[in-house]
Amino acid sequence: MVSDEILVKRSRQGDREAFALLIERYQDKIYNLTYRLVSNVDDSADLTQEVFYRAMLKIKEFRGDSSFSTWLYRIATNICYDELRKRKTRRFVPLDDSTPDGFSPKIADKTAGPAEKCLEKLMQQHIQKAISTLPPPQRTAVILRDIEGLSYEEIAQISQCALGTVKSRISRGRKALRDLLMSEQELFSPEHVYTK
Amino acid sequence: MNCRIVQENLSLYLDGQLSSSQLKVIAAHLESCASCRAEYSSLEQTVNCLRNLEPLTAPTGLKKKILNQIEEIDEKPHRWMLTWKNSWKYWGHNARKIGAAVVIIAALLLGKTILVPNLDFQRPVDLSGPTVESGQTEMAIPKEQTMHTMQGPAQLQSKELVRTDRVTDRKVIQTARLALLVEQLDKAMSAVEELAQKKGGFVQSSDLFRFDDARGANYTLRIPVDQLDGSLDQLEKLGEVQDRQTSAQDVTEEYIDIEARRRNLSQQEERLLSILAQAATVEDILQVETHLERVRGEVEALTGRLQYLENQTALSTLDIELRERSRSITTVQLPHDRLGTRLKEAFTGSINLLLSCLGNFALYLAAALPFLLLGSAIGAFGWLLYRRIALRK
Numbered sequence: 001m002v003s004d005e006i007l008v009k010r011s012r013q014g015d016r017e018a019f020a021l022l023i024e025r026y027q028d029k030i031y032n033l034t035y036r037l038v039s040n041v042d043d044s045a046d047l048t049q050e051v052f053y054r055a056m057l058k059i060k061e062f063r064g065d066s067s068f069s070t071w072l073y074r075i076a077t078n079i080c081y082d083e084l085r086k087r088k089t090r091r092f093v094p095l096d097d098s099t100p101d102g103f104s105p106k107i108a109d110k111t112a113g114p115a116e117k118c119l120e121k122l123m124q125q126h127i128q129k130a131i132s133t134l135p136p137p138q139r140t141a142v143i144l145r146d147i148e149g150l151s152y153e154e155i156a157q158i159s160q161c162a163l164g165t166v167k168s169r170i171s172r173g174r175k176a177l178r179d180l181l182m183s184e185q186e187l188f189s190p191e192h193v194y195t196k
Numbered sequence: 197m198n199c200r201i202v203q204e205n206l207s208l209y210l211d212g213q214l215s216s217s218q219l220k221v222i223a224a225h226l227e228s229c230a231s232c233r234a235e236y237s238s239l240e241q242t243v244n245c246l247r248n249l250e251p252l253t254a255p256t257g258l259k260k261k262i263l264n265q266i267e268e269i270d271e272k273p274h275r276w277m278l279t280w281k282n283s284w285k286y287w288g289h290n291a292r293k294i295g296a297a298v299v300i301i302a303a304l305l306l307g308k309t310i311l312v313p314n315l316d317f318q319r320p321v322d323l324s325g326p327t328v329e330s331g332q333t334e335m336a337i338p339k340e341q342t343m344h345t346m347q348g349p350a351q352l353q354s355k356e357l358v359r360t361d362r363v364t365d366r367k368v369i370q371t372a373r374l375a376l377l378v379e380q381l382d383k384a385m386s387a388v389e390e391l392a393q394k395k396g397g398f399v400q401s402s403d404l405f406r407f408d409d410a411r412g413a414n415y416t417l418r419i420p421v422d423q424l425d426g427s428l429d430q431l432e433k434l435g436e437v438q439d440r441q442t443s444a445q446d447v448t449e450e451y452i453d454i455e456a457r458r459r460n461l462s463q464q465e466e467r468l469l470s471i472l473a474q475a476a477t478v479e480d481i482l483q484v485e486t487h488l489e490r491v492r493g494e495v496e497a498l499t500g501r502l503q504y505l506e507n508q509t510a511l512s513t514l515d516i517e518l519r520e521r522s523r524s525i526t527t528v529q530l531p532h533d534r535l536g537t538r539l540k541e542a543f544t545g546s547i548n549l550l551l552s553c554l555g556n557f558a559l560y561l562a563a564a565l566p567f568l569l570l571g572s573a574i575g576a577f578g579w580l581l582y583r584r585i586a587l588r589k
């Protein structure tokens with residue numbers, strides 16, 4: 001596989017195909033991140049588009065101080081923060097209750113009926129709702145760590161803050177989420193708990 | 197180790213983000229403490245929930261949409277996007293005017309090369325198409341070769357010299373991390389800030405946070421490399437050390453490598469410039485320009501990376517986490533899960549309230565004692581008097 005570095009270099013020289021490969025490589029990750037941050041499927045598609053558009057405009061400024069993915073994630077979180085700020089002042093967007101496109105719950109038991117599917121769906125929405133109540137910095141840190149699976153160091157680079165800050169944000173975010181999710185114990189009863 | 201400290205660190209424990217000794221201590225504590233174990237498993241469950249969230253895939257057609265949007269940049273160039281490549285397309289519309297200008301310039305240049313052949317240039321350059329087209333690869337190699345052959349027998353010796361010279365100037369990125377438990381946060385914070393200044397460094401970022409009922413602060417300091425050890429020793433005196441890590445990453449090789457690549461590219465750039473001065477046709481000029489643009493872009497990127505390395509190696513990065521020792525009121529502990537902590541707090545709170553009530557009552561008694569004594573003395577006297585009068589009757 002061609003490394004990000006080479007693709008970035010080619011994109012800088014105006015190679016659209018190289019940039020298309022980068023989009024292909026990162027669009028799901030960015031889409032996931034934006035959805036988890038803003039909790040709305042339609043918005044996250046628009047935001048993902050915006051992220052790559054801005055990345056293309058600014059790719060000449062990318063100096064390679066960090067990896068390309070870190071840089072891209074930073075753009076994405078900044079764009080999402082702008083969006084959240086806009087919502088606060090301008091409009092109220094209800095939490096999206098429809099499940100996103102391409103969402104197909106994998107259920108351990110293949111014979112699971114509609115009731116289980118429904119519960120599964122409820123569970124997903126429930127978690128997303130809980131995530132959306134976290135203050136944005138904690139939300140970002142927890143999403144990057146537990147959903148996107150990044151390291152503490154990468155998260156510190158993306159959010160441009162000290163390592164210790166990332167640690168406390170993740171700790172606090174997780175605790176708050178735990179308290180929220182545990183308050184509705186029935187969803188966590190053994191038969192509905194996610195296992196590997 | 198106290199349950200509160202263990203519970204604060206469980207999230208980091210889950211990710212293995214603690215020193216090995218801390219990990220061991222917490223593992224041992226979890227073995228023995230049921231309430232912390234419950235806390236840990238609930239946290240783990242939450243994290244598993246998040247990890248197992250169904251990953252979404254971007255809607256089909258999103259990539260195309262993005263690419264279309266980017267294409268639009270090309271078609272109507274914005275001012276900030278007027279790079280060489282895009283401006284060409286743009287210029288295409290005004291081809292005649294620009295063509296005329298280019299022809300005039302080319303004629304002037306041509307005239308110069310014909311009238312003053314090879315006077316300014318050390319080496320005649322073939323201006324036929326193919327050489328220019330494959331210019332980059334062909335030009336880079338001969339330059340290197342000539343350099344090597346010129347060094348000849350002295351090559352080995354000089355290489356050694358260069359190496360010993362550079363060993364003394366190793367490029368090392370030093371980072372350190374220190375976690376402290378302090379008695380008074382404000383004092384410790386001002387001490388950290390003062391130290392950063394005194395050592396010739398600065399505070400890169402800082403923030404203050406509240407965790408449960410204890411306060412804490414995170415700092416990222418940039419300190420001159422030679423001051424790092426001294427600073428660490430001094431900082432350790434501020435409180436109880438909970439974690440101390442130092443690491444060093446040697447980037448000398450990368451640095452030298454990038455430097456060499458940049459030098460090579462700069463030479464290439466000069467060469468391209470001299471070719472450009474001799475270029476005769478418009479096509480040649482444009483081709484050389486493309487090469488030149490690419491080389492310059494690369495030089496810039498490498499310079500950026502060099503500056504970054506310079507910065508990282510000149511100053512060491514020091515992460516400090518300060519945490520104030522919490523004045524906890526919990527002295528009674530119940531083996532219970534999360535509800536337990538709340539129960540515990542309510543329970544100890546009530547005990548304290550009761551104790552203070554009892555204390556106040558005792559205080560009241562003590563204060564009232566003289567009056568009570570006097571009162572009872574009067575009462576006794578009155579009673580005796582009454583008895584005597586009553587008996588007389």
